[in-house]
Amino acid sequence: MKSLKENFQKAHIVIIGSGIIGKFNALELSELGFKITIIDPTQLQNSSNAALGLLMGNMYQKRRGRSWDLRKKSIELWPQWIKFLQKFNCELNIEKPLIQLTTNEEKFKKLEKFIYENNDENLRILGKDSIFINNINKAFHTKNIKGMISFKDGRINALSLLQTLDKYLKHKKVNYLRGEIIKIKKSNNQWIATTRNNENIKSDIIILCNSLKAIDLIDNLSHNIKLKPVLGQAMEIEINDKEVDLLSLPKQFNINGKNIILKSRNKLIIGSTDEYSTKPEENTFEKLTNFLDEKPNWLMKAKISKKWFGIRSRPDGEPSPIMKNLEDGLIICTGFYKNGILLAPVCSKWVANEIKNYIY
Ligand SMILES: Cc1cc2nc3c(=O)[nH]c(=O)nc-3n(C[C@H](O)[C@H](O)[C@H](O)COP(=O)(O)OP(=O)(O)OC[C@H]3O[C@@H](n4cnc5c(N)ncnc54)[C@H](O)[C@@H]3O)c2cc1C
Numbered sequence: 001m002k003s004l005k006e007n008f009q010k011a012h013i014v015i016i017g018s019g020i021i022g023k024f025n026a027l028e029l030s031e032l033g034f035k036i037t038i039i040d041p042t043q044l045q046n047s048s049n050a051a052l053g054l055l056m057g058n059m060y061q062k063r064r065g066r067s068w069d070l071r072k073k074s075i076e077l078w079p080q081w082i083k084f085l086q087k088f089n090c091e092l093n094i095e096k097p098l099i100q101l102t103t104n105e106e107k108f109k110k111l112e113k114f115i116y117e118n119n120d121e122n123l124r125i126l127g128k129d130s131i132f133i134n135n136i137n138k139a140f141h142t143k144n145i146k147g148m149i150s151f152k153d154g155r156i157n158a159l160s161l162l163q164t165l166d167k168y169l170k171h172k173k174v175n176y177l178r179g180e181i182i183k184i185k186k187s188n189n190q191w192i193a194t195t196r197n198n199e200n201i202k203s204d205i206i207i208l209c210n211s212l213k214a215i216d217l218i219d220n221l222s223h224n225i226k227l228k229p230v231l232g233q234a235m236e237i238e239i240n241d242k243e244v245d246l247l248s249l250p251k252q253f254n255i256n257g258k259n260i261i262l263k264s265r266n267k268l269i270i271g272s273t274d275e276y277s278t279k280p281e282e283n284t285f286e287k288l289t290n291f292l293d294e295k296p297n298w299l300m301k302a303k304i305s306k307k308w309f310g311i312r313s314r315p316d317g318e319p320s321p322i323m324k325n326l327e328d329g330l331i332i333c334t335g336f337y338k339n340g341i342l343l344a345p346v347c348s349k350w351v352a353n354e355i356k357n358y359i360y
Contacts, residue, residue, distance in 0.1 A: 011359060014039065014193050014203040016181050016217070017210030019048035020158070020344045021333050023165040025207055027081075028348035029355070030172045037201060038169070039193065040210075041180040043162075047211065048340065050310025052234060052259050052271045053158035054252060055342045058122055059100055059150040061114045066319065070346050075152060077345035082156075088171065089164040096154035099132060099253035101147035103292070108146045115148060122152040135248040136255075141296040145255065155252045155261065158341055177201070181210070184217050184330075191329055205358070207351060208332040212313040215334075223326055226316035229278050230337055234271030235288055235307040236263060241298040258291040267305065280309045312337045323347055325354050 011034050015022045018040035026036050043049065057075040062068050078094060085092050102108050115123050126133050126147050136145055169176065179195035184206055186192075193201045208214040212227050239246065246268065252261050261269040270288045275281055284307055289295055314337035315322050321343060322335040331354055333347050 011035065011205060011355075012037070012203045013205045013207065013355070014191065014201055015207045015209055016040075016184075016193065017046075017208070017214075018043050018176070019046040019209065019211065020051070020162065020165075020340050021048075021211075021336060021347055022207075022209035023048075023162065023169065024344035024348045025209060025333065025351050026169055026174055027165060028345075028352050030169070030174055032352060034355075035175075037175040037177060037203065039177045039179055039181055039195070039201070041178060041196075047232070047310030047312045048158065048162060050232060050234060050272075050308050051158040051341050052261060052269065053156045053161065053341050054098065054153075054254075054259055055094060055156060056098065056100075056150075056153055056254075056339065057342055058120070058152040059098065059148065061110070063118060070321075070343055071339075073349065074343050074346040077349060081345055085161075085164050085168065088167045089160065092156070092160060092164050094154045094156050095251050097149050097151045097250075098153035098155065099126065099147060099149050099250050101126070101133075101136065101145050101253060101255045103142065103144050103256060105144075111146075111148050122150060124149050124151075132250055132253075136250075136253070139244050139246070139249055139296070140255075140292060140299075141294070142292065156341065161341070181217060186327075186329070205329045205331070205355060208330070208334065211334055211336070212311065214313075214332055218326060218330075218332070223324075225318075225322060225324075225332070225334075227313040227322075227335055228276065228316050230312045230314045231275040231277055231280055231309055232272035232312060233275070233280050233284050233288065233307060233309040234269060235284055236267055236269050236305045237285075237299075237302040238305040239266050239268070239298050239302045241301060244296070244298045256291040258288060268302075278311055312340070321347070323350055325358075329358065331355075 013034050013036050015038045018038050026038050030036050057071040060071050181193045182196050183194040191203050191206045247265050259271050273287045313335050315335035320335045320337045323333050
C-alpha cells in the first residue's frame with residue numbers, strides 16, 4: 001500500500017466540462033494536491049455563464065431530506081471558499097440579505113409557519129410595516145406584498161466567480177484543454193478520454209461535469225440516468241422613467257418566483273424562465289414580468305437592454321442533482337437543474353471524499 005501522499009501526487013484526474021461544477025471540483029481537488037486536467041470545447045455557452053448567482057439556501061422551507069442537507073452544507077462551506085478566493089479577487093463577495101416575497105396569502109401563511117416553527121434568527125417575516133415592503137409597494141404600486149428576509153442568503157456575481165476560478169486554476173497551472181470528449185473507456189486500470197480530434201487523454205479518474213452531454217459518455221444500459229433540458233432566460237431592462245426610484249429597492253429579491261437584481265439606478269436584471277425546450281421562447285419580456293397581476297407603468301414601458309439564456313439539465317425520474325460514483329474511477333455530477341452555483345461547494349466536497357475512499 002502506497003503512502004497517502006504518494007497516491008495523491010500520482011493520481012491524474014480528468015474533469016470533463018468546465019461550468020461551475022467542473023471548475024469547483026478542479027479547485028477542491030487541486031488544493032488536495034491532485035494533478036488535474038479540465039476539458040471543455042467552449043465555456044461561453046454553458047448555463048453557469050447565464051446564472052444570476054442567487055444563493056437560496058437557508059430560506060429553503062423543507063428542513064430535512066437530501067435537498068436540505070446539500071443546501072445546509074453548502075451554506076456552511078461558502079464563507080470559507082469566499083475567504084480563500086478573495087486572494088485572487090478581493091472584490092468577490094456574497095451580497096446579503098435575500099428577500100422572498102409573495103402576493104399569495106396562502107403562501108405567506110406557509111412562510112409565517114415556517115419561520116415560527118424554525119426559530120432561526122437569520123430568518124424574519126417582513127410584514128406590511130417593514131421599510132423594504134414599503135419601498136417595494138411604492139415602486140411596484142402594490143398593496144398586498146409580504147414575505148421573509150434571510151440574512152444568511154444572498155447573491156454572488158456568477159461571472160465574477162467563474163473568472164476568479166479561472167484565475168486560480170491558471171495560478172495552480174491546472175491543465176486546461178479546449179476540446180470535446182466524444183468517448184471514454186477503461187483499459188488496463190486507466191481511463192482514456194478521446195477528443196473529437198482523436199487525441200487520447202489518460203487518467204486514473206474521470207469526473208463527468210458536462211451537464212446534459214454526460215449521458216452520451218456513459219453506458220446507459222448499466223447506469224440508467226435520464227436528463228432533460230430546461231432552458232432558462234434572463235434579461236436586463238432599462239427604465240427611462242422618473243416615476244420610480246430603483247435605488248430604494250433591495251439589492252436582490254424575489255417576487256412570486258421571479259428573481260430581481262438591482263443593477264444600477266435605471267437597470268434591473270430579472271430571471272428566469274423554465275422552458276422545457278432547447279430553443280428560447282420569444283415572449284421573454286412577457287414571461288419575465290408576469291410576477292404581478294398589474295404591472296406599474298415604468299415596468300410596462302421598460303426596454304430590454306440585454307437578454308440571455310442557459311440550458312440546464314434536469315434529472316428525469318430521480319431528484320436533482322445527480323452525484324454518483326458510477327464505477328471504479330468514474331464519477332458523475334450532473335442534473336444541476338437549479339442552484340448549481342449554490343451547491344458547487346457541497347458537490348466538490350462530496351467528490352473529494354469519494355476519491356479519498358477510492359484511492360485508499
Ligand atoms: C438564467 C439562469 C439563471 C440561473 N440562476 C441561478 C442562480 O441564481 N443560482 C444558482 O445557484 N443557479 C442558477 N442557475 C442554475 C445554474 O446556472 C446551473 O445549476 C449550473 O450552472 C450548472 O452548472 P454545470 O457546471 O453543471 O453545467 P454547465 O454550466 O452547463 O457546464 C457544462 C459544461 O460542459 C461542457 N461540455 C458539454 N459536453 C462536453 C463534452 N463532450 N466534452 C467536454 N465538455 C463538454 C459544456 O461546454 C459546458 O461548459 C441559473 C441558470 C440559468 C439558465
